[in-house]
Amino acid sequence: MHMTITRSLMTLSAAVALAIGMPATAQADDPLAVSVLVPITGFLALEGTAQRNGAVMALDNPPEGVRVTYDVADTATSPEVAVTALRRALDRQKPVAIAAPIFGTQMLAMAPIADRADVPLITVSGTAKLTELGHDIVFRFFPTDAVVKVAQARYAVQDLGMKRPAILFQTTAYGQSGRTELVRVLGDLGVAPVLEEAIDPGIKDFVPALERAAAAGADGLLLQLHSGPTALAVRQAHERGFEGPIVAGSALHQPTTAALVEPAALAGVCAESASSPVSDSGAEMAAFAEAYRQRFEAEPDAFALAQYDGMNMVLAALAAGARTAEAVKIWLAGNRFQGLAMEYVSDGTGNMAHDAIILCYDGLTRTPVVRKRYDNVDGVR
Amino acid sequence: MIEATVQLLATALALGSAYALTALGFVLIINAVGAVNFAHGDLVMAGGFVAVALSLLLPEGLPVPGLILLPAVLLTMAVGGAALAAVAYAPLRRSPPVSVFISTIAVGLILQHAISLGAGPQPRVGPSLVGDGLVDLLGAALSYQQLATIAVAAVLCLAVHTLLNRTRFGRQLRAAAQDPEMARACGIDLRITIGATFALAGALAGGAGLLLSNQYFVTPTDGAMFMLKAYVATVIGGWGRIWGAAVAALCIAVFEVLVAAAVSYLVAEMLLYLGVLALLMLRPQGLFGEAEGRRA
Amino acid sequence: MRLAVHRRGLAYVMLFLTAGAVLLGAGDAYAMRVATLVGTYAIAAIGFQLVFGRLGLLALSQGALFAIGAYALALSSVHWGWPPVLGLVLSVVVPALAGALVAVPIARLESHYVALATLGLAQLVLLAVTNLEVTGGANGLYGIPPLTVFGFDLSDSWRMLAVVWVAVAMALCVFAWATGAGRAGRLATLRDAPHAALALGLDPISNRLLAFTVAGALAGLAGGFQALGLGVVSPAVARFDVMITLLAIAVVGGRGSVWGAVTAAAILVPLPEVFRGLEQAYLLAYGVMLLAAVVALPTGIDGLVRRVLPDAPAPTPTPAAPKSRKISVLRVERVAKRFGGVQALDGAGFDARAGEVTGIIGANGSGKTTLLNIVTGLETADAGVVRLDAIPLLNHSPRARAGLGLARGFQHPEIPGGIDVLATVSVAATLGAGMAALERVGLAGRARVPATSLGPAERRRLDIARALAAGPTILLLDEPASGLGAGERADLAVLLCALAKSGMAVVVVEHGMDFLLPIADRLVCLDAGRVLAAGPTDAVCRDPAVIAAYLGTESAS
Incomplete structure (x- = not known):
């Protein structure tokens, strides 16, 4: 009994001592x-x-x-x-x-x-x-959303010819902020998204969103999702036979994301990023x-x-x-x-970074290639 | 229209059958000890990671890696479930049930962070149950994986049903859950039945983890979501009703998928919780009625 | 009791004052920030102890109320430009109202249903703040101005610390008020002895309403401080993590103990900071410590302290017998009750006259207990009439019936934990009346021991004393003699006769004929929900039907 109390008190005092500690003082x-x-x-x-x-x-x-x-x-x-x-x-x-x-x-x-x-x-x-x-x-x-979302939207509209994109975005700060920026840039390009779907990070099943995108007549997908959900969306779009290109947010460029999906499902899928260390051969x-x-x-x-x-x-x-x-x-x-x-x-x-790139997958490997560079997007440098 | 509905239902059933296994394990523990196992979602997650880890040991190119690994995952997680009983339940069996609530939350934290530390925070993909491929049903493309998920979950449920109703040991488990005092008087060792129930729940969670890990990946932070679904299913199905919970879990998945497809995910989630509240107000014994004498 | 609480409280106060002095002397802004966080969580946990610890409801909405408080402050100061002091008022009022609203829908629910219902509400709050425009979405609201009073900046580290800990002291006072004036006993009885509480006329709804409102106010105040301390509010405050922290504090502190909770907050909140050096593994270490704490301290920190500094015996009040009304007869007629396919009662009834002991006998399942339940209002009758003199009772609530002088003892007495014997019997009466009741049942010497420390026979006497304390005119007892030794049965028989002699109507359901026959003035014999025979004891005992159906087998066995 007394042992327990003594031990508890010792633990407590050790914790207090550690928590309070002594501030380190820096010498010149x-x-x-x-x-x-x-x-x-x-x-x-x-x-x-x-x-x-x-x-x-x-x-x-x-x-x-x-x-x-x-x-x-x-x-x-x-x-x-x-x-x-x-x-x-x-x-x-x-x-x-x-x-x-x-x-x-x-x-x-x-x-x-x-x-x-x-x-x-x-x-x-x-x-x-x-x-x-x-x-x-x-x-x-x-690069901030004001840079990379410009690259994502421009590539989707100007290079892939999306006219009726559907945006799937996460209900997180990352997703909501990116979605706002995407809609703004798309508006500048004269395109209005046909669907903007908020997706909780815990959602595993993208078929309902894909069905709704198809029903709304979407001709492409813009993703603003975290790693796992991005992979889920890409894979289920592939299995579901979603026709139309997909341009994902920077989560897809992370090698751990691409590792979740068979290369075939990645064929033709692109993503924005600031760089891609695994792709660069310098x-x-x-x-x-x-x-x-x-x-x-x-x-x-x-x-x-x-x-x-x-x-x-x-x-x-x-x-x-x-x-x-x-x-x-x-x-x-x-x-x-x-x-x-x-x-x-x-x-x-x-804001220090002003360049964005678009990476695309060829469907054979999980290593993307840099398809397009958007240098000095905000005209600062 | 039909093909979209079939597609949605197939997805919902695949997801729902894994949730059903989760809910099944969850409610078994509630029946056995009257306590909520808050680590249950993390057991599902751990099952997924066990599957991922074991699949790394298999040679490449096997046709049905998931099916091969299923017994090993079930066994490992059964041991995990028994260990949970030993660590988080046995020392607290005389304490109020809420102590178990906290101790299992602590075990959940430990599982989540130990796995994140060991395997890294990134999502992982588990072994596929069967080879990849699609079946055409009424114009909808159903993947072999989805169908296999539903089939495996059904087989596991059947196995649990057989165990509980057709074997002497299963009858002992049920007797001990229904009336611990009487069971003890009849010479049943409650430590064994409770340990076995936790092991069974662990195995079911492991099975669910394996089934989910290929189609839906597995991340160390996934546990809470599985746990919530199982909890809701248990209440909707009628507190303490084993098959009520499993069926309710299936219904939740179908409900969520259909509402998400018709309106949005947000509305689906909102309606689910509002529905639960309404149900609790209007019919507190659950849709299928409460198991007798289980209300604490 | 008062002194004993003071002794423990004093130890806690000394501990915290010492810790505070060390902190102010040696601590830097970071240490003070952690100590401020400790205070913040302590406030919310004190509120939670009221609902969870004292009422025994696993209300998982406390974290959401914390979030509502934080958002109330953020919205008022960021969107409407209110000064933060006014915002703090809002962050008390809004969650208090929200807490009251939560209490209403779940007032009828029990145990795990309360947990899930409140969890569902918490999830809805999280969904709302994550997705609404006005709450700033997932980013939340930022740019909350610092707390100033008359231009005096209180957001500085030690000032904020002082403000928050003054609020902790205030929260302790509010808790003391909410559990004062005998309410502690009522809450404990509602928690651990729900049937007895109902029969005693305690009102679960109003008590739940009060507990939830106070808990909401405290959670909201804590949330307001959280928002002020951070300058931002995001959906993170509405996530389940906050709730887990509060739950862990309550359990590790000791169920229902506020001092334990404050101590637990002072250990659990800085704990991740202590392990910070472990990088990713620190939450793993936190989990291990939490598990160890729950397993090693089953009664929490306060339980441990209580063993070191046990309650010193408090003075006992002077007994004061309650005034009771005078009645002449309780008349129960043609009562019917059906459970599913079973007709439990089929036109049964009895008369119980003041000054007499009325015995109800009958085989198991003949409807004796159901009849008592219907008379006291724990169950509703399908048909029949129950009158106390001229007053029809069946439309009255159990509470009203208790007020009219009905009291009830149970076959399996429910004994509340955490309060002493005197507090247990006095839940529906004054302490003096409680003391008088304890004297009548011979428990006066045990007045200040914890009620749960009593043995089975003493618990039965405690249950009778609890029923007697309010000065009932009708006392209904369900197998009061079962499990008692010969001496105890004799004492009980003397007591019941004395009660009847004093003008009470005593109704006893009993199996033990050797106990009942000598004291009962009249007997009612039930068989399959009907009255087989009724009348003076001698007459019923000679009734051939009764002998055949009941007494005969009894004497033969």
Whole structure:
């Protein structure tokens, strides 16, 4: 009995001591700290893990003369956890930059706090709303919906000749934001979608949506879905014999998504993305892809690469002499950086990436080829 | 029109038959110990991952990998179910049922995150039951997979029915569930019957996981959705009614697919929950009536 | 009881004040943020303990009410430009009303149905906030201004911490109010002894309504603080995760204990933070710890503390016998009741006169208990008349019948957990009356022990005392002597005779003839739902039909 109490009390006091801890104090010649706060559990774990891998790859290989330490923490699926993780990082690690979640809702909560601390957030989140807040510490290394959705819609309408597309979008921040953008761009192109269907991430069965698309006379599908649902939609459209092209969102370009579907079902299916590390045959990219496979036993995707490029730009800022978070922020806002995927430069609101590509599958392999490039879509660079 | 309906119904039945297996296992545990097993959805998910893992051990190019693996998945998950009983039920059998609620939620968390850690967060595709191919029925293209899913689920249900009604052991299980005191007095070891029930529920969840994993993939976060469907089915089918729950699960899938095709997914989901609430208000004993004396 | 609670409460208060001092002294903004979160969840969990712990309803809507509170604050401040202080008021009022609305439809439901109904409601809330335009869809609402009062910014880390923990203290007071004035006993009785509660005239609906409203208000307040602390509200607050956290806090804290809940919140909410270094594995570790806590602490943290700091015996009040009305006769005539294919009662009836013990005998299944249930209102009759003097009873609710002086003892007494013997008997009476009732049944010495610690014979006496406490004019007992030893039966016989002598009408359903015959003034013998014989005890005992059908076999056996 008493043993139990003593043990419980010891556990409790240990927990309290750990939770309170002592804030780390940074010395002048200490290595600089970077925090990696991304969703590595929950429904965005796939994208978040790619982010973490890309960031870690960059931070483990800093340029000559730059010493960084980093900590990885999960932001899970809620703004609450993200904000707590951010507070912890700001107080305990005093980072000069933070790799921040792809999850737009978490970014909306984190941005004001990071702004007050004046620490730059390096993210691949594409949510349009983020720009509206006007925080100068958000830097996005994946093209926003305003770029990639333009590529997706233009390719569907101008190259594939869709006139009556159906949009299937997820009931998440990613899906809803992309859908709004798609409808806007389609409107500019003089096309109105015949169906816009909201799909919960838990839905396994796309036949009803496909039936409704067919009934509405859709001549093509535009997908704005996460990884698993994208694969389900593509496969069931193939089995169901849906006639008409499919242009998916960037989830399809992730090798883990394509791995779920037989190559035959992918024939003629295209997707937008910022890059495709597995498709690119350049020497540097091939080296990156190989190193990534070695290290993480997984195929690299555009999110990993964008986060890798972003952290490399931070490291470039440090190499250029930035020692504080504010200096890093100013350097990121004022310089160009040639990354592996593309050249990055801020549009004045922290949007660094301006190129998009369209990838298509030939039906024989699961590795897509770059069909079309949409460079400098927003005319910034 | 007919072909679309046939197509939709086939899809709904394939999905629904896997849900029925899930609900079956769920309600067996409710009957045996009067507690809700909140890890049940995660058991289904785990079954899917066991199938994926085992399929990696098989040589490439086998004609029916899913069918070959089915016994192994059932067995593994039966052991998993028994382990669940040992860890999350046995120590709490004298506590209020809600303690089991929490302990199984904890086991669900453990399963979800252990699998995510071991296998990665990405969706996986399980072994196919039979070869790929399509059958033409009234103009609708039905895949071999869908038909095999329905067939396997039906066979498993029949097996459970036979076990419970035709074997001495099954009768012991049912007796222990209906009146534990009387069963104990008759010399039935409740620890064994309860462990066996959890094992059976685990096996059924594993079967459902295998069936779903090929057509619908499997992700570590899938558990909650399966759990919710089973819970709703159990109430609609009448609390504690084994076959009521299975039939209700099938009906839910058909309802959802048809409403989603006619209106939208959103409306389908909303109507399902509104329907459940209305049912609880108007007919709390479920559509098929409540099993006698099961109300806690 | 009061002192004992204070002793434990004092220990908890000391613990939290110490933790708070350490935090303010050494903690950084992050530690304070975690402590603020602890307070936020503690507030919602305190409300949940009322519904779940005290009323025993597994209401899975508490997380959704939390979300409604968060959205109420966000909508009012972002869309309508209200100051956050007014928003906080809204985030209390709206979920309180929503909680009351939840209570109404589920008021008739039991156990698992409550869980699923509330889960369904929670899913609908999640669907709505994810897909509605006005709630900002999946992105949610952002740009919630910081909490300011008269231009004074309270959003700073330690100030917000102080505000939230003052609110925790207020929530504890609200809980104390909601369970005060004897309500703790009534809630425990409604939870663990629903039939006895009904017979005693306790009102489940109004108690549920109160508990849900308070729980909703507290959940909403917590949600409001959550929104203020984050500056954004998204559908994540409506997901089941919040509910799981609250449920875990309630169970690990100890069912129904608010202090346990606050302590559990202080352990469970920072726990993921402690394991943060494990990267992906931290939620795995959290799951393992949660499982270990539930298995190792079956009565929760408060149960553990209770064993270390047990209740010191509280003073017992002076007995004060209740005033009771005077009646002359309860007349039950031609009552019929059918269950499915079985005619349980077929025109049965009896008269019970004040000052007499009326015995009802009959074989198993002859309808004795059903007859008592119909008289007290636990079951409805298909036909028949029940009159208390001139007052027809069958149209009255059980509550009204209890008010008219009907009281009921049960064959299997239901004993509520978590309250002492005196509180158990006093649920429908004053403490003084309860004490007087305990004295009558000889349990006065056990007044301050937990009711669940009583043995079977004592439980039976407790059940009778509970019925006596309100000063009934009619006492109906269902096999009160079964399972008692010879001495206890003699005591009970003396008690029943004394009660009758004091002017009460005592009705006893009983198998044991050796117990009943000496004390019964009149007997009614039922057979297959009909009256076989009725009249003075001697006359009925000599009735050939009764001897053939019942007494004969009894004496032969």
